[in-house]
Amino acid sequence: xxxxxxxxxxxxxxxxxxxxxxxxxxxxxxxxxxxxxxxxxxxxxxxxxxxxxxxxxxxxxxxxxxxxxxxxxxxxxxxxxxxxxxxxxxxxxxxxxxxxxxxxxxxxxxxxxxxxx
Numbered sequence: 001x002x003x004x005x006x007x008x009x010x011x012x013x014x015x016x017x018x019x020x021x022x023x024x025x026x027x028x029x030x031x032x033x034x035x036x037x038x039x040x041x042x043x044x045x046x047x048x049x050x051x052x053x054x055x056x057x058x059x060x061x062x063x064x065x066x067x068x069x070x071x072x073x074x075x076x077x078x079x080x081x082x083x084x085x086x087x088x089x090x091x092x093x094x095x096x097x098x099x100x101x102x103x104x105x106x107x108x109x110x111x112x113x114x115x116x117x
Contacts, residue, residue: 007049007065012103014048015066021096023058030092033084040080046071065103072100
């Protein structure tokens with residue numbers, strides 16, 4: 001499991017859940033809930049890692065990695081995650097898209113002098 005800026009994942013295949021969003025204005029508890037969801041997801045069976053970025057314009061991309069489609073489905077149905085999903089629809093997101101992809105190939109370069117090496 002990884003929550004580093006770039007997730008360390010196993011050899012493929014595995015799955016990526018790609019969540020692209022545009023925030024509405026104001027914090028309204030978003031940051032605390034986002035942190036809680038990352039911590040909770042990391043405790044779920046099948047969770048492999050997460051990467052997340054958000055621009056100054058409110059557009060964000062979060063990619064979570066899972067070992068199976070079943071693990072993704074179980075996370076979607078988790079009670080606390082469902083509360084966050086509902087708040088997202090009602091309060092936090094002006095627009096969002098969710099995509100699930102199977103990762104067939106992956107590669108990574110980490111230079112020795114980089115802090116994540």
